[in-house]
Amino acid sequence: MSQKLSELIDLLKGHRVYIQTHNFPDPDAIASAYGLQVLLGKFKIKTVICHHGNIERAMTANMVSEFQIDMTADSELKYMTSEDYIITVDSQKGNANILDLIGNEVAVIDHHPVFCVVDDYKYRDIRMVGSCSTIIADYYRQYKIDMPSSVATALLYGLKCDTRDFTRGVTQLDVDIYSYLFPKADNRLIRHFQSGEIEYNELNAFVDSMRNIEVYDGVAFAFLNFYCTDAFIATISDFILNVDVVNFSVVYTRRNDGFKFSVRSEIEELNAGQIVSDALKDVGSGGGHKSMAGGYASESKILDISIDYNKVIQNLFLNIIDTIPHRGYTPRNEVPEDVEVKVEKVD
Numbered sequence: 001m002s003q004k005l006s007e008l009i010d011l012l013k014g015h016r017v018y019i020q021t022h023n024f025p026d027p028d029a030i031a032s033a034y035g036l037q038v039l040l041g042k043f044k045i046k047t048v049i050c051h052h053g054n055i056e057r058a059m060t061a062n063m064v065s066e067f068q069i070d071m072t073a074d075s076e077l078k079y080m081t082s083e084d085y086i087i088t089v090d091s092q093k094g095n096a097n098i099l100d101l102i103g104n105e106v107a108v109i110d111h112h113p114v115f116c117v118v119d120d121y122k123y124r125d126i127r128m129v130g131s132c133s134t135i136i137a138d139y140y141r142q143y144k145i146d147m148p149s150s151v152a153t154a155l156l157y158g159l160k161c162d163t164r165d166f167t168r169g170v171t172q173l174d175v176d177i178y179s180y181l182f183p184k185a186d187n188r189l190i191r192h193f194q195s196g197e198i199e200y201n202e203l204n205a206f207v208d209s210m211r212n213i214e215v216y217d218g219v220a221f222a223f224l225n226f227y228c229t230d231a232f233i234a235t236i237s238d239f240i241l242n243v244d245v246v247n248f249s250v251v252y253t254r255r256n257d258g259f260k261f262s263v264r265s266e267i268e269e270l271n272a273g274q275i276v277s278d279a280l281k282d283v284g285s286g287g288g289h290k291s292m293a294g295g296y297a298s299e300s301k302i303l304d305i306s307i308d309y310n311k312v313i314q315n316l317f318l319n320i321i322d323t324i325p326h327r328g329y330t331p332r333n334e335v336p337e338d339v340e341v342k343v344e345k346v347d
């Protein structure tokens with residue numbers, strides 16, 4: 001059960017307060033930050049929303065401009081000191097996807113499993129629900145606080161994005177919050193935000209990435225051999241999961257001196273966060289939810305194993321996945337003789 005909102009408010013009083021999202025914030029992170037900012041504002045606590053990395057996607061940028069959400073990039077932060085308080089939303093300090101700013105991370109509101117244990121938060125509300133927006137909305141609901149339509153729309157959009165329209169990681173609380181937000185939200189606006197998932201200038205890259213898929217026993221790999229944003233990799237990973245023969249997808253691209261990963265699972269037994277964390281532990285790091293996760297691997301460590309980096313990456317994942325019995329899987333050493341083992345390739 002979460003700590004009381006009043007504890008958070010008491011904690012923040014008299015401090016300069018920042019709400020920090022994960023890097024390259026997505027709709028859930030931004031909606032959570034915005035909903036929390038409006039909520040704290042009702043208790044006369046002023047906050048600045050900050051983040052590292054661009055707001056990349058049209059579907060995210062549309063929401064920010066529609067609601068005039070004031071987001072400050074870390075490079076534009078002028079006044080933050082080590083005395084200032086930071087609340088991290090949709091992320092936890094110590095994770096690879098959040099820049100360590102100089103302020104003091106006193107509070108966390110998140111829905112990600114805890115991978116790096118940092119236990120000195122003064123306020124912690126981490127719940128395994130479909131979105132961080134769910135938790136923020138729950139504060140309004142529990143404490144009967146008036147919610148403007150803009151906040152309801154943003155939070156409902158965040159909830160829909162993270163649960164992929166209520167098809168992944170959904171809990172009873174998410175459903176309850178849906179019925180709480182629905183009458184307050186502008187559902188036409190949500191449709192408008194959602195319609196920009198793939199941008200026109202990405203169409204070629206999108207088609208290319210579909211040509212490069214390799215599938216082994218339901219596990220798909222796609223290497224995106226061109227510059228693409230984090231959000232684009234995630235979109236491709238989501239999309240590949242829609243292919244009928246795929247139930248686990250690993251999409252990756254080159255970044256500076258490494259590889260950036262986006263991983264999705266639709267099989268209960270295959271925990272995406274745990275699998276990325278295990279697969280990349282010697283070459284980088286990773287983590288996330290049961291159904292969606294991400295990671296990073298150092299290029300030199302991958303190339304140390306073999307110059308054929310695609311094979312190395314495939315093996316790192318398949319070696320972990322092969323140890324986990326799951327639906328639609330044939331253990332490697334126990335293949336019946338009359339079954340032809342083939343590598344499926346989608347051309």
Ligand SMILES: [Mn+2]
Binds near residue numbers: 028029090111162
């Ligand atoms: Mn989220």
